[in-house]
Amino acid sequence: MPKETDIPRLDALLEVRDVSKSFNIGPLRQLVLDQCSFSIETGRLTVLIGPSGCGKSTLVNILAGYEAVDAGEVSFLGTPVRGPASDRLVVFQESALFPWMTTYQNVVYGPVVMRNRSMTDIEADAKQLLERVGLLEFKDKYPNQLSGGMQRRAELARAMINNPAIMMLDEPFRGLDAMTRDLMQEYFLRLYEDRKQTVLFVTSEIDEAILLADRLLIMSNRPGRIKHTMSIDLQRPRTPDILTSVQYLKYKQEALEVLHSEAVKAFARGSKAAADFLEAYASQNEETVQPGK
Amino acid sequence: MWNAARIYKSVVSVTVLRGAVSILGALVLWELGRRLQVPFFAAVPAPSEVVVALGKVIGSGKFWNDWAASYSRVLVGFFAAQIIGVPLGLAMAMNRTFYHFAFSPLEVLRPIPPLAWVPTAIIFWPTTELSIAFVIFLGAFFTVVINVLGGARNIDERHIRAAASFGSRRMDIFWKIVLPATLPSIFTGMAVGMGITWEVVVAAEMIAGKSGLGYFTWSSYVGGNYPQIIVGMISIGLAGYISSGLIRSLGKLATPWQRQF
Numbered sequence: 001m002p003k004e005t006d007i008p009r010l011d012a013l014l015e016v017r018d019v020s021k022s023f024n025i026g027p028l029r030q031l032v033l034d035q036c037s038f039s040i041e042t043g044r045l046t047v048l049i050g051p052s053g054c055g056k057s058t059l060v061n062i063l064a065g066y067e068a069v070d071a072g073e074v075s076f077l078g079t080p081v082r083g084p085a086s087d088r089l090v091v092f093q094e095s096a097l098f099p100w101m102t103t104y105q106n107v108v109y110g111p112v113v114m115r116n117r118s119m120t121d122i123e124a125d126a127k128q129l130l131e132r133v134g135l136l137e138f139k140d141k142y143p144n145q146l147s148g149g150m151q152r153r154a155e156l157a158r159a160m161i162n163n164p165a166i167m168m169l170d171e172p173f174r175g176l177d178a179m180t181r182d183l184m185q186e187y188f189l190r191l192y193e194d195r196k197q198t199v200l201f202v203t204s205e206i207d208e209a210i211l212l213a214d215r216l217l218i219m220s221n222r223p224g225r226i227k228h229t230m231s232i233d234l235q236r237p238r239t240p241d242i243l244t245s246v247q248y249l250k251y252k253q254e255a256l257e258v259l260h261s262e263a264v265k266a267f268a269r270g271s272k273a274a275a276d277f278l279e280a281y282a283s284q285n286e287e288t289v290q291p292g293k
Numbered sequence: 294m295w296n297a298a299r300i301y302k303s304v305v306s307v308t309v310l311r312g313a314v315s316i317l318g319a320l321v322l323w324e325l326g327r328r329l330q331v332p333f334f335a336a337v338p339a340p341s342e343v344v345v346a347l348g349k350v351i352g353s354g355k356f357w358n359d360w361a362a363s364y365s366r367v368l369v370g371f372f373a374a375q376i377i378g379v380p381l382g383l384a385m386a387m388n389r390t391f392y393h394f395a396f397s398p399l400e401v402l403r404p405i406p407p408l409a410w411v412p413t414a415i416i417f418w419p420t421t422e423l424s425i426a427f428v429i430f431l432g433a434f435f436t437v438v439i440n441v442l443g444g445a446r447n448i449d450e451r452h453i454r455a456a457a458s459f460g461s462r463r464m465d466i467f468w469k470i471v472l473p474a475t476l477p478s479i480f481t482g483m484a485v486g487m488g489i490t491w492e493v494v495v496a497a498e499m500i501a502g503k504s505g506l507g508y509f510t511w512s513s514y515v516g517g518n519y520p521q522i523i524v525g526m527i528s529i530g531l532a533g534y535i536s537s538g539l540i541r542s543l544g545k546l547a548t549p550w551q552r553q554f
Contacts, residue, residue, distance in 0.1 A: 064458075086460035096451040100473035100550045110459035113469070142550040162459065 012039035013166060013198055014063065019072035020223075021058055032058050034223035035072065040166065040200055041215070045192055047201045049209040049255070050219025051263065051273060056202045059224065060170045063200070064090045077165070086114065089164040091155055091172050097143040103154050104130070104139040110162040122161075129157040132194060133187050149180040153187055160191060168200045173208070182240065185211055193237050206259070207243060210234075210251050218258045221266035221274060228258040256281065297545040297552050338520035343527075346520035362504040363494055363532060366422075370429025371490050378434050379479055382441025387471065399438060407432040407493045411500055425497045432493035433486030440485070444478020445471055477551055480544030487540050491533040506532060 021033040032055040040046050050056050061067040063074060065084040074081040076088060097106050104126060111122045130136045133153040135146075143151055152172060159167055173184045185208060192199060192212075203209050209216055210232055218228040232251055234242050242248050260281050266274035324341060326334025338346070350356040385392040407428050414424035448471060456470045498507030510525030545552075 084458055086458060089458055092451060092455070096449070096455040098452055098456075098470065098473075100476070100548070109456075109469070113456075113459055113461045113465045144550065 013042045013077060014040040014200075015073075015075045016059075016063070017073050017075075019059075019062065019069045019074060021055070021062065021067070021070050023058075031223040033062075034225050036225045037072075038217055038226045038229065040198065042198050043196050044214040045199045045201060045212055046215045046217060047203060047209045047213035048217045048219060049203055049206065049259075050224060051221050051259065051266070051277060052204050053273060054219050054222050055224030056204075056219060057170055059219075060090060060168050060200070060202055063168060064088055066090075086110070086162065087165040089159050089162060089167050091159045091167065091169045097151055097154055097158070099143050102140050102142055103135055103146065106143070106154060107139075107158045107161055109158065114162070125161055126157070129161055129191075132191055133157050147180075149176060149184060152176065152184060156188065156191060160195060160197065163195075163197065166198045166200060168202070170202045171204065172201075173203075181208075186240065188212065189238055206252060206255055210248060210255065211238060211240065211243060216251075216255060218255060218262075220262045221271060227262060228255075230254060338523055342520040343523045346518070347524045350521065350524060356509070359504055359506050359509040360528065360532065362502075362508075363498065363506040363529075366425055366429055366498075366505065367487075367490050367494050367532075367536065370426045370494070371433050371487060373426070373430045374433035374437050374486060374490075375483065378437030378482075379441050382438045383445055383467075383471065383475065385438075385442050386445030386475075387467065399435065403435045403439075407489070408496050408500075411497060415501060421501050421503070425494070425501060428497050429490050429493050432489040436486045436489060437479075437482040440478045440482025441475060444475040444481075447478075448474045476548050477544075480540065480547065483540050483544070484537055487536050488533065491529065491536065495529055 016036060016038050019033055019036045020031065022029050022031045024030075036055075036059065048056055048059070058067065062069055063081065065081050065088065081088075097103075098109070101109065107126045107130060108122050111117050111125075127136065127139075130139050133156060135150060135154055135157070138146060138150060143154070146154065156169075156172070172188075173181045176184060189212065201209075201212055213230075213232045216230040216232055217226050218230070219225065220227040230251065234245070234247060234251075259277070263271075263274040263277040263281070267278055320340050323334065323337070324339045325331075327337060327339035327342075381395065385395050410428050410431055411424070414427045415421065418424040418427055452470055452474065453466065456466050461469070494505065495507035495510070498505035499511040502508040506525055506529045510522055510529065513519070513521035513525055
């Protein structure tokens with residue numbers, strides 16, 4: 001299995017060094033991120049996976065510049081991140097399309113307000129993206145006329161048209177039904193493989209993570225830190241049938257083992273979410289698991 | 294919220310038919326009540342008398358001048374309220390400091406009924422016409438400000454955040470996010486304000502007017518022409534209905550994303 005160290009090191013676009021962050025949760029000050037370190041490389045699709053509540057969203061908010069770090073540093077293209085910027089775009093968990101604009105108007109919003117491209121160029125780009133996400137014939141519809149899956153796709157197109165240096169997606173397909181989710185993953189793969197933009201994709205779904213990732217960062221339970229990094233060398237363009245390939249299953253096993261050992265530790269500290277994970281893991285993989293070990 | 298589809302449906306359905314039958318029935322009962330000298334109805338001019346009275350005035354220029362007078366007062370007061378009220382509400386929503394300064398005086402003045410302003414208005418303004426317009430303006434003004442302010446302050450924070458992350462300037466956020474997001478509330482304020490405006494214009498004309506539908510109704514009463522009072526009342530109702538209808542269609546055109554499909 002190729003290890004992280006085997007692949008040639010690409011230039012790091014975003015560097016996270018020893019980032020810590022705490023919040024006041026009730027009367028207690030709770031450490032959410034604990035000396036978190038990793039980097040994101042240009043042109044690659046990095047997936048961040050971790051149990052729910054491990055601080056993934058906090059990390060995204062820090063990278064986007066919405067929140068400041070308590071300790072450590074985030075640098076983007078060599079300069080420290082201070083506040084939001086349009087070259088670090090975030091796509092949020094729930095749809096934030098503007099209801100008063102048509103799909104097309106939503107998609108072109110970013111370049112139009114940036115005022116640095118010609119209208120013909122923007123229009124051509126928007127049409128191509130809308131076609132790619134299967135929304136060209138819905139371009140003059142308003143968001144409330146689109147299904148949930150269509151709205152998420154429109155939102156992907158709205159973010160991608162800006163060609164941000166990095167696009168961060170915080171569990172973008174959460175809350176969609178399983179079939180829509182599969183479809184969204186296919187659309188997303190197509191978009192990524194078309195454009196090769198740098199993406200940080202946050203999820204708590206292991207299959208989604210491996211299907212999409214060039215590189216997989218596995219986060220520990222709270223306080224969150226990067227526990228393990230894997231390079232996913234499955235061929236592109238990817239299709240959902242790789243989910244049954246031997247190589248894929250090996251990656252999944254490796255990732256699950258890390259998540260499992262993390263859950264065991266969290267369980268020992270009294271985490272109920274970890275107990276759920278252990279139970280699910282045990283039923284799927286009976287002989288390899290001894291909860292509480 | 295005014296709902297375009299519902300309005301359209303209500304125009305072309307059995308509901309309308311039932312409504313028409315009901316109104317026709319009421320007219321017949323009213324006519325019979327007068328002819329059979331039923332208590333209360335006996336004193337009210339019958340529909341047939343009202344029609345005759347209407348026939349007399351409908352050709353007269355004076356009657357239509359009263360329509361025009363009321364309409365022009367309403368329009369002047371109403372548009373003044375929009376022109377001042379909408380930007381004021383938006384400015385209060387956009388700027389916290391301004392909000393703190395503007396809110397208290399508004400809240401002190403708002404509970405005073407517009408008609409309570411009539412004596413002050415007459416003293417303050419040089420002409421009766423201006424006094425009436427001012428009172429009408431007040432009637433719509435507070436409703437407009439409160440609706441715009443409420444709408445603009447309830448904008449989904451995610452939309453502002455998203456717009457900011459795409460590199461919007463402050464002006465983009467205002468023109469492309471805050472204003473369209475507030476538009477439905479602006480039209481709600483307009484529709485409610487228009488209703489108040491007609492109430493106020495009629496009352497003000499009765500007190501201080503020399504023309505207008507309120508004056509027409511009141512002078513019919515003073516002159517003892519009872520059927521003509523009813524003509525005046527129906528005219529006022531119709532005029533208010535037409536104005537509200539116009540506002541609604543305007544709102545429908547301006548906020549196409551609110552249509553139900």
